[in-house]
Amino acid sequence: MTALERAISDPRPIDGIGSRSPMHGLARRSIGFADVLGQSVSATAPSAAATTVPLLLSVVAGAAQVWSLALAAVLALLVASAVNEFTRRMAATGSLYTFVAKGLGTRASFVAGVALLTGYGFISMFALGGAGTYASVLLARVVPGVDASPVLLAGTIALVAALVALVLARGIRVSTRVALVVEAVSVGIIVTLVVLLLQAIAPRADWSVLSPAAVSPPTLAVGVVLGLTAFVGFESAATLGVEARTPFRTIPRAIVWTVVVSGALYVLSSTSFVLGFDVIGERMSESVMPVDQLASAFGVAWVGALLDLSIATSFVACAIASMTALVRVLFSMGREGLAPAVLGSTHSRFRTPFVAVVASTPLVAVVPVGAALLGAALWDTMQVLIVVAAGGYITAYVLVCAAAPVFLHRIGELTWPPVVRSILTVGLLLGALLVYLGEESQSERSPGVWVLLAVMAAGLVWALVRDRNVPGLRHRIGVHDEPIASDVLGGALRGHGTGRPGGTERSGGG
Numbered sequence: 001m002t003a004l005e006r007a008i009s010d011p012r013p014i015d016g017i018g019s020r021s022p023m024h025g026l027a028r029r030s031i032g033f034a035d036v037l038g039q040s041v042s043a044t045a046p047s048a049a050a051t052t053v054p055l056l057l058s059v060v061a062g063a064a065q066v067w068s069l070a071l072a073a074v075l076a077l078l079v080a081s082a083v084n085e086f087t088r089r090m091a092a093t094g095s096l097y098t099f100v101a102k103g104l105g106t107r108a109s110f111v112a113g114v115a116l117l118t119g120y121g122f123i124s125m126f127a128l129g130g131a132g133t134y135a136s137v138l139l140a141r142v143v144p145g146v147d148a149s150p151v152l153l154a155g156t157i158a159l160v161a162a163l164v165a166l167v168l169a170r171g172i173r174v175s176t177r178v179a180l181v182v183e184a185v186s187v188g189i190i191v192t193l194v195v196l197l198l199q200a201i202a203p204r205a206d207w208s209v210l211s212p213a214a215v216s217p218p219t220l221a222v223g224v225v226l227g228l229t230a231f232v233g234f235e236s237a238a239t240l241g242v243e244a245r246t247p248f249r250t251i252p253r254a255i256v257w258t259v260v261v262s263g264a265l266y267v268l269s270s271t272s273f274v275l276g277f278d279v280i281g282e283r284m285s286e287s288v289m290p291v292d293q294l295a296s297a298f299g300v301a302w303v304g305a306l307l308d309l310s311i312a313t314s315f316v317a318c319a320i321a322s323m324t325a326l327v328r329v330l331f332s333m334g335r336e337g338l339a340p341a342v343l344g345s346t347h348s349r350f351r352t353p354f355v356a357v358v359a360s361t362p363l364v365a366v367v368p369v370g371a372a373l374l375g376a377a378l379w380d381t382m383q384v385l386i387v388v389a390a391g392g393y394i395t396a397y398v399l400v401c402a403a404a405p406v407f408l409h410r411i412g413e414l415t416w417p418p419v420v421r422s423i424l425t426v427g428l429l430l431g432a433l434l435v436y437l438g439e440e441s442q443s444e445r446s447p448g449v450w451v452l453l454a455v456m457a458a459g460l461v462w463a464l465v466r467d468r469n470v471p472g473l474r475h476r477i478g479v480h481d482e483p484i485a486s487d488v489l490g491g492a493l494r495g496h497g498t499g500r501p502g503g504t505e506r507s508g509g510g
Contacts, residue, residue, distance in 0.1 A: 019485045023093060023242040025346030027172050033250040036237045038180025040258040043233030043325060045318035047186035047310050048130060050269040051291055053230040058284040061223030064215040066270045068223025073263030076231040078425040079397045080259055082404040083235050084252040085418060091241030092480035094332035096400045101478035103403025109477055112399040114459030118392030120326035121364055126385040127319035129368035129378050132157035134312035141305060154372035161365035164319050168357045171350045172243050175324050183317035189310035193303050197272045200298035205275040225436040230266055232393035234258040236325040242481045327356035336476045338466055387440050387448025394433045401425045
């Protein structure tokens with residue numbers, strides 16, 4: 001018998017490894033790369049963003065929107081590189097909230113946590129509103145005028161929210177795969193439509209309208225800020241660190257690929273919009289549904305129903321993915337004690353943060369449902385919601401980029417490239433955040449800025465009160481997955497560490 005065979009058959013016991021992860025209760029190590037990628041792609045909702053964000057950009061950036069989106073993709077990649085300094089070394093359901101705690105400490109993590117919950121929560125509201133709106137539009141193609149009913153619209157949004165909650169409660173593999181399939185279909189449809197449009201537009205297009213020489217720096221700066229809102233959510237794969245089979249490999253890849261794929265789609269669709277509206281001699285900023293208008297102008301009006309289906313499904317996938325991330329951050333906070341402890345519990349059968357799902361779904365659904373019932377213009381409400389969400393996301397991105405080099409220094413792995421990237425990205429993001437909030441505070445979406453500030457202030461007050469009143473809370477912040485006895489050869493032979501008798505988990509996902 002060789003030494004290796006002896007080590008396998010009779011491994012030496014390893015001290016200090018518990019039988020249960022601090023994140024016990026989740027379906028540990030149960031999903032693969034496709035599921036993780038689906039989470040981030042769906043949270044970004046590239047199909048919906050590819051048709052809505054260029055419309056917003058056309059108001060402030062005009063033809064510069066193409067370059068704005070391209071530069072926003074570069075900025076998102078810089079943020080991704082900072083996030084991946086953590087995802088290559090740590091598996092945490094708390095995502096950026098946990099990462100900031102490991103770099104900048106407890107108080108900074110409170111800000112990041114509140115910002116992240118704000119981002120995920122309000123983008124979920126935005127997605128539910130969008131899903132309900134486009135589902136009603138699809139229904140109106142069969143029953144004309146039915147989309148004008150506030151009760152029907154509110155009921156549709158409530159139904160979508162209930163279905164999302166059911167998917168989330170049934171298990172991580174169910175939610176990620178449903179989101180992946182739905183978003184894949186949506187992306188396939190929107191890519192097909194954009195390619196058809198480009199084929200029709202290209203022979204008559206004046207490509208000089210895309211020249212960077214005509215782009216002014218102030219216009220480009222504002223455009224980049226707004227363009228960055230199309231990428232928010234790309235980091236949400238990090239919330240699946242505990243449930244991913246090989247998190248240190250699959251999550252960094254998923255985050256980068258999400259930015260690359262989304263960026264390519266945004267630039268492609270934006271190019272077709274700019275060229276198309278230039279050819280027909282109309283202003284895109286005055287359009288309500290630019291793709292439908294271009295499709296009619298270039299003789300492919302039949303794609304309208306497919307377009308509505310694509311956007312509706314993309315919004316549903318976004319709601320699933322954003323809520324998936326939201327409930328896992330709440331789960332992490334509940335497990336630590338920052339949020340009520342019941343939020344840190346899981347369903348015994350489905351191994352999901354069931355209580356967090358049940359508690360958060362009504363809070364997320366009430367805003368779009370209420371707006372629909374009150375007869376408010378839902379698109380206007382959605383534009384306010386996206387301002388709040390984007391402000392939360394960008395705040396969290398600033399903090400995680402600042403935390404990355406500090407974290408690397410603490411673990412003795414700091415080199416100069418992360419420092420340079422951090423300084424550059426933090427400076428750009430802070431400038432972007434200030435410009436964004438300044439521009440929005442003077443627009444019709446200004447209520448979003450004040451809602452953002454109010455929500456952030458209320459969340460921070462809650463966190464500071466909990467920090468003061470919960471003994472030892474500060475020392476528990478930043479909890480993440482750790483190796484357990486069944487993960488290592490020799491680790492399962494003794495009951496050492498923090499594990500409890502009978503609490504062993506299987507590394508394959510339990």
